Amino acid sequence: MASDGVLTPGELVARAAEQGVHCLALTDHDETRGLAEARQAAEVHGIRLVNGVEISVTWTTRTIHVVGLHVDPDHPGLSAGLALNRSGRTERARRMGAALAEAGIPGAFDAAYALAPNKDLIGRTHFARFLVSSGRVKDMKTVFKKFLVKGKPGYVSHQWADLAEAVAWIRAAGGQAVLAHPGRYDLGRDNLRRLLTDFQDAGGQGIEVVTGSHGPDQVPVFARYAQEFGLLASAGSDFHAPGEGGRELGRLIPLPPGCKPIWQDW
Numbered sequence: 537m538a539s540d541g542v543l544t545p546g547e548l549v550a551r552a553a554e555q556g557v558h559c560l561a562l563t564d565h566d567e568t569r570g571l572a573e574a575r576q577a578a579e580v581h582g583i584r585l586v587n588g589v590e591i592s593v594t595w596t597t598r599t600i601h602v603v604g605l606h607v608d609p610d611h612p613g614l615s616a617g618l619a620l621n622r623s624g625r626t627e628r629a630r631r632m633g634a635a636l637a638e639a640g641i642p643g644a645f646d647a648a649y650a651l652a653p654n655k656d657l658i659g660r661t662h663f664a665r666f667l668v669s670s671g672r673v674k675d676m677k678t679v680f681k682k683f684l685v686k687g688k689p690g691y692v693s694h695q696w697a698d699l700a701e702a703v704a705w706i707r708a709a710g711g712q713a714v715l716a717h718p719g720r721y722d723l724g725r726d727n728l729r730r731l732l733t734d735f736q737d738a739g740g741q742g743i744e745v746v747t748g749s750h751g752p753d754q755v756p757v758f759a760r761y762a763q764e765f766g767l768l769a770s771a772g773s774d775f776h777a778p779g780e781g782g783r784e785l786g787r788l789i790p791l792p793p794g795c796k797p798i799w800q801d802w
Contacts, residue, residue: 542777546786549577549585549754551778555786558797563588563772566621567657586802589614591705592621592696595731599694600721602702602740603772605712607797614709623655629658632684636663639689641672654703658751661776677751682744685706701785707739712798714742714770717749718758732765741786742798743767747772748774748783759792769795 543551545562552560560583562574562579568589578585589604605672607685608616633645647670648662649655672677683690697705706713715735723731732743743765744750744756773783791797 545574546577547717548775549574549581549583550784553581553583555784557786559584559586560785561586561588561603561772563605565601565639565657565659566618566619566625567654567745568590568607568615569654571609581728587711588761589618589706593699593700594694595699595734596727597693598721598723599696600699600718600731601716602699602706602735603714603716603770604706604709604711604742604769605714605742607706607709608714609709611705611709614705617660617697617701617705619664624696625656625658626692628692628694629663632660632690633664634649635692636683636690639683641667641689644690648757649768660690670673697756703735703740705740712742712768713740714736714798715740716744716746717747717774719747719750720752728761732761732767736765736767736787739740741768742770744772745769746771747794748772748788752789755789756792759795762795768798768800770798 549560562571564570570585575585581613585610586605587607589607591602591604593600593602619708620755629648630645638646644663644666647666649658650663651665652658664676664684667673667679667683682688685691703713743758743762745762746755759769771788773785773788775783775785
């Protein structure tokens with residue numbers, strides 16, 4: 537992957553093929569540069585590749601993610617928007633490093649920067665890998681809870697793209713906008729419904745029902761939200777690296793009955 541994954545795009549596709557995957561979407565954070573390599577590998581392994589991207593969005597004061605599927609990676613509007621989103625990542629990372637230093641963890645920025653294959657895409661996952669590898673936290677899930685979410689020592693707020701902007705970039709590039717892993721945001725019922733309404737009003741078309749970030753009890757909940765708001769249901773592994781949270785490629789459960797898959801018309 538070209539953003540916060542450990543495998544290269546070609547290695548990711550090869551792993552997907554080994555796991556019996558026939559159709560794969562590559563959705564790097566705010567970046568599409570890995571798609572060309574992934575497509576070459578997909579042709580070799582006989583996998584159908586879906587051009588994708590995952591855009592960081594600020595909604596009210598919260599960071600959420602919107603996935604674009606079947607986008608044209610060369611669309612000028614999408615490219616310009618993603619470049620704008622990427623431009624603030626390094627400065628944000630420096631502030632995260634400073635915050636962790638104040639909490640007694642020096643050298644976090646340099647260590648995270650060294651772990652980022654694309655330096656303009658340094659993000660929380662790279663800090664998390666450093667904190668785990670240094671022995672300060674036992675695993676990735678714990679490091680986010682203790683250090684990298686709102687109210688914790690390494691969290692730094694940032695203004696990403698507006699929700700309507702991100703959806704517009706995706707739609708203009710011929711893609712379908714999907715609200716990614718909604719169960720991760722801990723919004724509460726009322727705020728979640730507000731988010732879904734705003735997303736739908738902006739032109740959003742789908743929601744991840746099955747994802748590596750959702751527990752078994754959350755899947756039927758978001759299946760019901762998909763039906764209530766007339767959204768197509770999507771599934772995503774949230775795979776970043778072997779053994780690093782998310783789900784192994786090709787190991788997701790089926791969508792619940794009654795869901796309309798976003799891929800139904802592909």
